[in-house]
Amino acid sequence: MSNSAPAVPLDGIVDDRFAALRDAFAANLASGEELGGSICVLVDGAPVVDLWGGWSDAQRVTPWSRDTLTNVWSISKTVSSLAVLLLIDRGLVDPDQPVARYWPEFAAAGKDGVLVRHVLTHSSGVSGWEQPVTGDDILDVDAAADRLAAQAPWWPPGAASGYHLLDYGHLVHGIVRAVTGQSLGDFVAAELAGPLGADFWLGLPESEDARVSPVAPPPPSTLDIAALPPDSPAFRTLTGPPLGAEITWTRAWKAAGIGGAGGQGNARSAARLNSLIAGRGEVDGIRMLAPATVDRVFADPVEGVDLVLGIPLRWGLGWGLRHPGSTTYIPEGRIAFWGGWGGSLVTADVDRGVTFAYVMNRMSDGILASTRAVTYLQAAYAAL
Structure with missing residues (x-):
């Protein structure tokens, strides 16, 4: 940072090899491109970068601290997916069996052929809620999951992917609840976040609220939803329900444990959990998944133009997984990844044993990775 730049907080550890990553983050904080955020890189489960900086609030009064949390949007999906992988690993769920084998009510309205695999690959045909539905309606996770179980699929299951934008975690919750008797949030706390010491929450207790940095909403979207055909999966998903970023500021949202979009965490906790994939099921000597279970993440992918995102x-x-037509910023190899609305990103690289995570509060437009996220990821890989 130049001497003329305002004094923006920046703290943490960074291996000398990753100085360019630190400098890129510092430059974005100094310019105001970043408000506040965190970056973590793990190599074989050990941190080589654990940085945090900037501000927790739009007024730039409270620094982003080591333990600041924020709403990580769809990075939550990776944690929900880990919950199902645990059940698969334990022989309690078979991805090639119908969801209704575990959750009988889900067979309604022609969904008896929807497999667990179809949910996990966003190809179930159930990518949102039938109207009328509001943001508040999905905060009762049990009731909202039951609504999904009752409705018909919007396209033939398995035929194509259609991004399960907000309801992915509700579908996973329905499976986890049926198999374990626990909510998805309770299962994640007991079986993943707790054992791994990951400060990640699907259902945040009020006692932790003071640590949460409210997201700064993105600029108005360039996507004209009204121009989409009203019967299309894209229109039905993006309006079922429509959601503004401001809902995440509410206590009700933070408490609900929305497994598709409501996780509260930071780069360190997102990386820690996803390092289970990069470590082929083991982190710091704690084995939670068999290597063969992790291999299943990469087997038999669903590929094509996504019916909701249109790419x-x-x-x-x-x-x-990396697609040469849309996600070329992801390096080659066996890398499992996803991002959160506004630009956060987590990648788990099985071939190199590397996990990368970037979580921030100032949202960019777009559902996939932001320019900032790509800059940091590329700097991390250049250092390797």
Whole structure:
């Protein structure tokens, strides 16, 4: 940072090899391109970068601290996916069996052929709620999951992917609840975040609220939803329900544990959890998944133009995989990844044993990775 730049907080650890990554983050904080955020890089589970900086609030009064949390949007999906992988690993769920085998009510309205795999690859045909539905309606996770179980699919299951924008976690919750008797949030706390010491929450207790940095909403979207055909999966998903970023500021949202979009965490906790993939099921000597279970993430992907996002995507079992037509910023190899609305990103690289995460509060437009996220990811890989 130049001497003329305002004094923006920046703290943490960074291996000398990753100085360019630190400098890129510092420059964006100094310019105001970033408000506040965190970056973490793990190599074989050990941190080589654990940075945090900027401000927790739009007024730039409270620094982003080591333990600041924020709403990580769809990075939450990677944690929900880990919950199902645990059940698969334990032999309690078979991805090639119908969802209704575990959750009988889900067979309604022609969904008896929807497989667990179809949910995890966003190809179930159930990518949102039938109207009328509001943001408040999805905060009762049990009731909102039951609504999904009752409705018909919007396209033939398995035929194509259609991004399960907000309801992914509700569908996973329905499966986890049926198999374990626990909510998805409770299962994640007991079986993933707790054992791994990851400060990640699907359902945040009020006692932790003071640590949460409210997201700064993105600029108005360039996507004209009204121009989409009203019967299209894209229109039905993006309006079922429509959601503004401001809902995440509410206590009700933070408490609900929305597994597709409501996780509260930071780069360190997102990386820690996803390093289970990069470590082929093991972190710091804690084995939670068999290597063969992790291999299933990359087997039999669903590929094609996504019916909701309208771009070519490749979906593995619970994570996105690199597609040469849309996600070329992801390096080659076996990398499971996904991002959050506004530009956050997490990648788990099985071939190199590397996990990368970037979480911030100032949202950019777009559902996939922002320019900032790509800059940081590329700097991390250049250092390797």
